[in-house]
Amino acid sequence: MSAPRGAVATPATLPVWTAAADAIDLLKRNPITLAGAAVIVVVALVGLAAPAIAPYDPLTTNPADALRPPGAGHLMGTDEFGEDIWSRVLWGARIDLAIALGAVVVALVLGCVIGAVAGFWGGWIDEVAMRSMDVLQAFPSFILAMGIAAALGPNLRNLILAIALINVAVYARLMRARLLVVKHALYATAARGAGNPPWRVLLVHLMPNCLTPIFVQSSLQSGWAILTAAGLSFIGLGVRIPEPEWGVMVAIGVARITVGAWWVSFYPGLCIALAVMGFNLIGDGLQDLLDPQRR
Amino acid sequence: MTLVTFVLTRVLPGSPIDQIASPMSTPAQRHALMVHYGLDRPLWEQYATYILGIGRGDLGTSFTTSQPVARDLERFFPATLELTTAAIVIATVIGVPLGLCGAVRRGSWVDHLVRIIAVVGVALPIFWLSLVLIYLMFYSWHLLPAPIGRLSPRITPPRVITGLLLIDSLLGRDGVAFADAAGHLLLPVTVLAFAAVAPLARITRTSTLDVLSSPHVQVTRALGIPWRSIVWKYAFRNAMLPVLTMLAIVYGFLLGGSVLVETLFAWPGLGRYAFNAISGNDYPAVQGFILYATLIYIAIFILVDVLYAVLDPRVQT
Numbered sequence: 001m002s003a004p005r006g007a008v009a010t011p012a013t014l015p016v017w018t019a020a021a022d023a024i025d026l027l028k029r030n031p032i033t034l035a036g037a038a039v040i041v042v043v044a045l046v047g048l049a050a051p052a053i054a055p056y057d058p059l060t061t062n063p064a065d066a067l068r069p070p071g072a073g074h075l076m077g078t079d080e081f082g083e084d085i086w087s088r089v090l091w092g093a094r095i096d097l098a099i100a101l102g103a104v105v106v107a108l109v110l111g112c113v114i115g116a117v118a119g120f121w122g123g124w125i126d127e128v129a130m131r132s133m134d135v136l137q138a139f140p141s142f143i144l145a146m147g148i149a150a151a152l153g154p155n156l157r158n159l160i161l162a163i164a165l166i167n168v169a170v171y172a173r174l175m176r177a178r179l180l181v182v183k184h185a186l187y188a189t190a191a192r193g194a195g196n197p198p199w200r201v202l203l204v205h206l207m208p209n210c211l212t213p214i215f216v217q218s219s220l221q222s223g224w225a226i227l228t229a230a231g232l233s234f235i236g237l238g239v240r241i242p243e244p245e246w247g248v249m250v251a252i253g254v255a256r257i258t259v260g261a262w263w264v265s266f267y268p269g270l271c272i273a274l275a276v277m278g279f280n281l282i283g284d285g286l287q288d289l290l291d292p293q294r295r
Numbered sequence: 296m297t298l299v300t301f302v303l304t305r306v307l308p309g310s311p312i313d314q315i316a317s318p319m320s321t322p323a324q325r326h327a328l329m330v331h332y333g334l335d336r337p338l339w340e341q342y343a344t345y346i347l348g349i350g351r352g353d354l355g356t357s358f359t360t361s362q363p364v365a366r367d368l369e370r371f372f373p374a375t376l377e378l379t380t381a382a383i384v385i386a387t388v389i390g391v392p393l394g395l396c397g398a399v400r401r402g403s404w405v406d407h408l409v410r411i412i413a414v415v416g417v418a419l420p421i422f423w424l425s426l427v428l429i430y431l432m433f434y435s436w437h438l439l440p441a442p443i444g445r446l447s448p449r450i451t452p453p454r455v456i457t458g459l460l461l462i463d464s465l466l467g468r469d470g471v472a473f474a475d476a477a478g479h480l481l482l483p484v485t486v487l488a489f490a491a492v493a494p495l496a497r498i499t500r501t502s503t504l505d506v507l508s509s510p511h512v513q514v515t516r517a518l519g520i521p522w523r524s525i526v527w528k529y530a531f532r533n534a535m536l537p538v539l540t541m542l543a544i545v546y547g548f549l550l551g552g553s554v555l556v557e558t559l560f561a562w563p564g565l566g567r568y569a570f571n572a573i574s575g576n577d578y579p580a581v582q583g584f585i586l587y588a589t590l591i592y593i594a595i596f597i598l599v600d601v602l603y604a605v606l607d608p609r610v611q612t
Contacts, residue, residue, distance in 0.1 A: 139589050142551025143569075147585050150573045227420055231555055234422050235570055250423050254559065258441075262430045269423030276418035284414075 036281025043275050047094035056084035058091040058244040067261050077263040079252050088244035089267055095245045099160055100225040104218045106164035111171025119179035120202050133169040141166045145228055149237040159238035163225050171214055178210035216286040223279035230272050246272045355579030364583035373458025374445060375564035379549040381480060382487035390492040394499025399526055409496050416493025422555040425486045432482060440478050443561040450475045483560045487552055491545045498541040503534040532606055543599045547592045
């Protein structure tokens with residue numbers, strides 16, 4: 001993780017391997033992180049297997065079966081269109097995890113590139129890049145996401161983009177800060193001295209050594225991504241009705257809550273909470289791992 | 296920043312003219328409307344006009360309410376201010392002592408409670424929590440008034456002094472209006488405060504732990520100063536510094552959350568105004584809201600910086 005360690009062995013592989021080994025070690029000692037990981041694994045498996053295990057098609061409406069309370073036949077009841085909520089919740093795992101994954105990957109890649117370029121070359125590039133990140137962070141994040149999602153138009157791809165854009169600055173800062181430290185490490189000088197072009201030094205020798213804090217952050221950000229995605233979809237700025245996305249499903253239940261049909265909104269919202277908790281617990285565990293003082 | 300909000304709203308799909316003009320209007324009438332709102336000009340010219348307007352405190356005219364956006368925002372601001380301020384005050388009163396107790400008695404039940412709140416509080420979607428509470432408090436148990444607006448229709452609103460109903464009704468010595476306003480505030484404030492307690496308790500706990508293990512506190516312990524006065528005299532002030540920053544961040548989070556909560560509780564504030572503006576392609580209103588919210592956010596950060604200087608003399612230059 002720190003520069004001297006990377007300097008001894010091949011910088012491209014070592015941090016990832018030690019991180020993996022440390023993570024397994026951590027899971028063994030920390031049951032709460034293990035629980036978080038278990039939740040995410042279950043959600044991921046459910047998402048993958050949704051087409052096979054969902055008893056009903058998530059988009060088939062059946063007016064005769066509208067607003068059935070949970071019970072036999074419909075484990076979590078049905079919504080006002082007669083859609084089976086259990087099946088939709090299972091499909092929702094697929095959509096929401098895809099959003100989280102997509103948003104985090106886009107933000108991570110964009111942020112790392114911006115941060116790396118800014119930190120490596122410095123000068124006016126650094127100024128411009130980091131001041132742009134300042135501007136992004138001057139907005140309250142959910143409100144900026146609303147603006148971006150509204151500007152791009154409400155659909156899945158734009159939702160992912162909007163959530164990614166509001167988080168780019170976080171990764172850019174982390175990458176730049178680490179890079180400024182690593183840049184002057186002995187192995188970097190050695191790589192330069194061996195005749196590697198600057199982009200190769202950056203890409204192969206420096207960036208892999210900056211990734212560990214970024215992975216921790218991405219776990220925490222995945223939880224945020226799900227919350228933001230569900231919130232935006234809830235107000236109609238993300239995935240649209242009738243897609244089985246958890247936030248949309250909560251929104252469908254709003255009008256029925258005051259007539260007592262609690263199940264329409266309750267179960268999807270519970271899933272959001274569980275998934276977010278899962279990611280946060282993993283993130284916390286990883287953070288403790290990186291910061292021995294907090295153990 | 297204005298450029299970002301401007302570009303964001305101009306690339307909005309759909310034309311605001313569709314919202315203003317009746318479906319029957321002729322292309323000529325539509326064009327006349329475009330000219331009236333300046334939408335036929337090149338984008339850079341629209342932007343220049345907008346920026347010059349902001350300089351004069353003019354945020355343009357809303358396409359849907361036909362009112363100056365600045366006046367709209369001013370009109371809707373007190374409702375949001377009351378909501379978010381009540382939430383952040385309650386969250387601070389609960390969250391900071393919790394975090395402090397958790398850190399001081401590390402490993403005790405309070406500490407575990409803080410950790411649980413920190414994990415659960417940030418994970419529950421506030422719009423879902425709102426619905427659950429509406430279901431329980433209004434539908435099942437009939438404890439609170441219908442989740443619509445700030446006052447029940449049969450209550451005469453107090454005379455507007457600050458725009459904050461709780462304060463106005465107190466100033467007007469109107470107990471009925473006060474109770475009704477408090478009843479309407481209770482749920483949305485609970486929801487927002489619950490979400491805000493988690494980060495506040497968490498940062499208080501971490502920063503207090505950091506300060507308690509710092510050299511200057513270790514010295515006071517070695518000197519035999521009682522634990523209680525170490526915590527209050529030596530650790531508390533230093534531990535509060537990161538909490539201040541977190542307060543500002545949380546306030547920004549509450550401004551965003553108010554969009555969700557206000558929509559659900561039919562709360563006539565900025566959040567619901569923004570929601571309606573987005574649904575109606577109302578560029579100036581959306582721009583105005585984003586700008587307004589961001590300015591509030593920045594103002595709060597400035598306030599925090601000032602408080603920092605008060606709490607930590609090292610910051611003063």
